[in-house]
Amino acid sequence: MVLIIQNPAVFSMKLSASFGLLHSSPKIVSSSSSSSSLFSVRCYSAVSQRPLRYAVLGAGFAGLSVAWHLLQQSSEELNLRIDIYDEVGVGGGASGMSGGLLHPYSPKVKLLWRGEECWKESLKLLNIAEDARSNPETVAKEGGFIVRRSGIVRPALSVKKMDMMNDNAQHCIASCRIKSIHKDAAQKLVPGLCVPLDLAFHMREAVNVHPQNYLEALYLACRTFVESKCSSGISCKELYLHKKSVHNLQELAGEYDAVIVCLGARAAFLPEFSGRLPLRTCRGVIAHLQLPDHIREEYPEHSPSILSDAWLAIQGPRTLYLGSTWEWKSKNYSRHVPEEEASKALEELLPKASAVYPAIKDWTVTGACAGLRAMPPLTAEGSPPLLGCIDEFIGCRSKCKYWLFTGLGSRGLFYHAWLGKLMAKAVLSCNEDLIPSELTSWKHRVKQ
Numbered sequence: 001m002v003l004i005i006q007n008p009a010v011f012s013m014k015l016s017a018s019f020g021l022l023h024s025s026p027k028i029v030s031s032s033s034s035s036s037s038l039f040s041v042r043c044y045s046a047v048s049q050r051p052l053r054y055a056v057l058g059a060g061f062a063g064l065s066v067a068w069h070l071l072q073q074s075s076e077e078l079n080l081r082i083d084i085y086d087e088v089g090v091g092g093g094a095s096g097m098s099g100g101l102l103h104p105y106s107p108k109v110k111l112l113w114r115g116e117e118c119w120k121e122s123l124k125l126l127n128i129a130e131d132a133r134s135n136p137e138t139v140a141k142e143g144g145f146i147v148r149r150s151g152i153v154r155p156a157l158s159v160k161k162m163d164m165m166n167d168n169a170q171h172c173i174a175s176c177r178i179k180s181i182h183k184d185a186a187q188k189l190v191p192g193l194c195v196p197l198d199l200a201f202h203m204r205e206a207v208n209v210h211p212q213n214y215l216e217a218l219y220l221a222c223r224t225f226v227e228s229k230c231s232s233g234i235s236c237k238e239l240y241l242h243k244k245s246v247h248n249l250q251e252l253a254g255e256y257d258a259v260i261v262c263l264g265a266r267a268a269f270l271p272e273f274s275g276r277l278p279l280r281t282c283r284g285v286i287a288h289l290q291l292p293d294h295i296r297e298e299y300p301e302h303s304p305s306i307l308s309d310a311w312l313a314i315q316g317p318r319t320l321y322l323g324s325t326w327e328w329k330s331k332n333y334s335r336h337v338p339e340e341e342a343s344k345a346l347e348e349l350l351p352k353a354s355a356v357y358p359a360i361k362d363w364t365v366t367g368a369c370a371g372l373r374a375m376p377p378l379t380a381e382g383s384p385p386l387l388g389c390i391d392e393f394i395g396c397r398s399k400c401k402y403w404l405f406t407g408l409g410s411r412g413l414f415y416h417a418w419l420g421k422l423m424a425k426a427v428l429s430c431n432e433d434l435i436p437s438e439l440t441s442w443k444h445r446v447k448q
Contacts, residue, residue: 050079051078051079051080051081051236051238052074052078052079052080052081052257053081053083053255053256053257054070054080054081054082054083054256054257054258054259054260054427055082055083055084055085055252055255055256055258055259055260056070056082056083056084056085056260056262057085057086057246057259057260057261057262057263058084058085058086058093058261058262058263058264058266059084059086059089059090059091059092059215059219059241060086060091060092060093060094060095060096060215060262060264060412061095061211061215061408061412061413061415061416061420062095062262062264062385062405062406062408062412062416062419062420063084063086063260063262063263064084064090064215064218064219064222064420065125065218065416065417065419065420065421066260066262066405066420066423066424066427067082067084067222067239068125068128068218068221068222068225068420069420069421069423069424069425070082070424070427070428071222071225071226071237071239072225072424073421073424073425073428074428076232076234076235077234077235078235079235079236079237080235080236080237080238081236081237081238081239081240082238082239082240083240083242083256084239084240084241084242085242085244085245085246086241086243086244087243087244087245088243089241089243090215090216090219090241091211091212091215091216092335093263093264093265093266093333093371093372094264094265094284094333094371094372094373094374094412095211095215095264095371095412096211096212096215096371097211097284097286097335097369097370097371098211098371098410098412098413099286099311099313099321099323099324100208100209100210100211100214100313100321100413101152101206101208101209101305101307101311101313102122102206102207102208102209102413102414103119103152103176103203103206103207103414104116104118104119104173104176104414105168105172105176105178105203106382107307108161108164108165108168109154109165109168109169109172109178109201110168110171111168111171111172111173112382112411112414113381113382113384113438114418114436115173116173116175117418118414118415118417118418118419119173119175119176119414120175120418121417121418121421122413122414122416122417122418123175123207124417125218125416125417126146126147126207126209126214128218128221129146129214129217129218129220129221130146130147130217131221132217132218132220132221132224133146133213133216133217133220144210144213145210145213145315146209146210146213146214146217147207147208147209147210147214148207148208148209148210148305148314148315149205149207150207150208150302150303150304150305150314151189151202151203151204151205151206151207151304151305152202152203152206152208152304152305152306152307153186153189153190153193153200153201153202153203153304153305153306153307154200154201154203154306154307154308155186155193155194155195155196155197155199155200155306155308155356156195156196156197156199156200156201157196157197157308157309157355157356158197159197162197162199165201166180166199169201175205176203176205176206177203177204177205178201178202178203179201179202179204180199180200180201180202181199181200181201181202182195182198182199182200183195183198183199183200185200185202186200186202189202189303189304190300190303190304190306190357191300191303192357192358192359193306193356193357194355194356194357194358202304203304206304208305208313208314208315209413210315211413219241222239223239225237226238226239246270247270247271248270248271248272249261249270249272249394249402256401257401258400258401258402258403258427259401259402259403260403260404260405260423260427261390261402261403261404261405261406262405262406263406264372264373264374264406264408264412265279265281265333265372265373265374266333266372267279267374267404267406268281268374272394273394276393276446277386277406277407277446278376278377278386278442278445278446279374279375279376279377279386279406279407280328280329280374280375280377281328281329281330281331281372281373281374281375282326282327282328282329282330282372282373282375283325283327283330283332283333283370283371283372283373284323284324284325284326284327284370284371284373284410285323285324285325285327285337285341285342285345285368285369285370286321286322286323286324286368286369286370286371287321287322287323287342287345287346287349287365287367287368288319288320288321288322288365288366288367288368288369289319289320289321289322289360289363289364289365289366290318290319290363290364290366291317291318291319291362291363291364292362292363292364295362298317298318299314299316299317299318299320300317301317306356306357308352308353308355308356309352309355310322310323310324310349310352310353311323311324312353312357312360320363322349322350322353322360323349324349324410325344325345325348325349330372331372332370332372333371333372334370335369335370335371336369336370337368337369337370341368341370342365342368345368346365346368373408373409373410374406374407374408374409375407375409375410376407376409376442377442379438379441381438383407383409383411384407384415384438384439385405385406385407385408385409385415385419385439386404386405386406386407386439386442387403387404387405387419387422387423387435387439387440388403388404388432388435388439388440388442388443389402389403389426389432390402390403390404390443393443393446399430400427400430400431400432403423403426403427405419405420405423419439422434422435422436423435
């Protein structure tokens with residue numbers, strides 16, 4: 001969870017003679033407590049006016065998307081303060097541990113619900129993050145990328161599903177095309193790829209995102225945006241990040257104009273939601289693999305990542321991520337993977353990976369990480385996340401004060417940008433009707 005707390009002592013102030021305005025010089029501030037650190041950026045206008053104060057709980061895909069869009073969509077003249085709370089920090093939850101393969105299709109290569117909108121907005125946010133962290137030396141390092149634009153290939157493994165997948169592929173969107181290719185073409189893309197049914201699906205425009213690098217860059221974009229407003233003097237924009245847990249929503253009562261809960265699986269642990277959200281939790285383990293130094297033949301620089309019963313997210317010519325397991329009903333949200341859990345995960349993942357990429361046997365496991373997904377219920381639209389105003393749901397008499405954005409499941413990268421934009425619009429206008437009913441209907445199916 002992420003929070004921002006105002007502390008005038010952390011700023012050095014200077015008076016601009018040319019504008020007659022009071023500005024702040026932002027600093028990074030570390031608390032004396034080992035469990036808490038604070039970063040803040042703020043600027044003041046000449047006109048003293050209480051800013052709108054929003055708390056965003058969570059610094060993963062949902063939380064940072066909401067924070068960015070609140071900053072972007074608020075009017076130039078609006079005084080605005082955003083406090084982000086996260087126990088670990090940016091990307092500390094399941095978002096930072098995700099595989100990073102981004103495309104708008106289901107495992108049957110069918111376009112997902114609102115696929116074109118979600119795809120378009122996700123690419124926009126990725127570009128914004130890349131622009132914010134435009135350091136060539138950092139990007140050049142293996143694993144230092146934000147977006148790897150080499151596509152994704154999915155070999156067909158089931159005769160039963162092959163015809164359906166082929167039909168679905170014909171209805172792809174122009175901005176992320178799907179091409180049916182035969183074995184020879186697939187093996188030109190990925191030497192040694194196993195294509196048992198002589199058919200694979202190539203998504204040329206699909207991308208591989210490094211989740212942690214992306215989230216840190218998106219947060220940097222938020223900071224940079226606030227800093228850029230400091231020089232204009234038109235309004236007061238504030239951004240605070242605090243490593244702190246929020247154990248119940250009552251802790252924030254009276255402080256904020258709105259509280260947006262973007263905690264993923266941890267939302268279900270808040271007492272206001274305990275046993276009431278239609279979410280299932282699922283822990284996933286991802287293995288990190290590397291080519292040993294004595295093997296010279298690398299994974300080709302521009303070859304796509306691989307989707308199958310297990311996926312291979314290529315990080316560079318000599319590193320990849322392999323995932324993911326599905327441990328349903330788990331409540332373990334620790335990133336740490338004990339040796340026994342890692343061994344069990346590899347026993348499951350390596351045979352699946354070697355079925356499509358036999359050369360995986362030459363790679364060495366260097367580590368593993370895990371995250372706890374919040375899986376939404378299956379509906380006619382698939383499994384869309386849960387959004388909406390939750391004042392009545394939690395017994396609050398205020399109007400449009402508490403909001404929920406959770407249940408991204410295994411498609412956080414796909415949904416986060418478009419839905420974060422919709423959520424920000426709804427919060428700023430106090431109008432839940434701006435959110436599609438498919439995302440808010442869960443409240444009618446849950447006992448109040």
